[in-house]
Amino acid sequence: MEVPAPLLNGSITYLVLTLLTCFAGIGMGVTGKMSRENSSYVGRFSPNNPLIFTLLAFMTGLCLWMFWACCWLHQWHILVVPTYGAE
Template identity: 30%
Template sequence: MAPTVLVTGSVVFAILVGSLLLLTGCARGAGMLNKDDSAIASIVVSISVFCMWLLWSCSVLHQWHPLIQPMYEKME
C-alpha cells in the first residue's frame, strides 16, 4: 500500500496540472493564444508537471524506508 503522503501529493499535482490546462484553455478562449500555441502550451505543461511529480515522488519514496541506517558504537 502506498504511503498517504504519496497519494496526497499526487492529488495535489493532478489538481495543479488540471488548473494549468484550464488556464491554457481560457487563454485560448480569450484569444491570447492561437490553436498551435495552445497545443504546445498544453504539452509543455503536461510534461513539466509530470517531471516535477516524478522527481518529487522519487524523493518521497527514497525516504519512506531508507536502506542505510546509522550504526551507533557502544560507549564503554
C-alpha cells in the same frame, strides 16, 4: 497493499495543479490571450501557441511529480541505517 496517505495526497495535489495549468492554457487560447498577433515570435512552434503551452504544462507537471515521488519514496524506507559507535 495500499498506497501511503502522504504519497496519495501529494499525487492528487500535483494532478490538480497540472490540470489547472492545462485548463489555463486552453482557456487562454480560447479567449485569445495567447494569439499569434500578441506574440513577438510568430511561427508554428510559437511559445504563445495554446496547444504547445498545454503540452508543456502537462509534461512539466508529470516530470515534477515523478521527481517528487522518487524523492519521497527514497526517504520512506531508508536502506542504509547509521550505526553509532559505543562511547
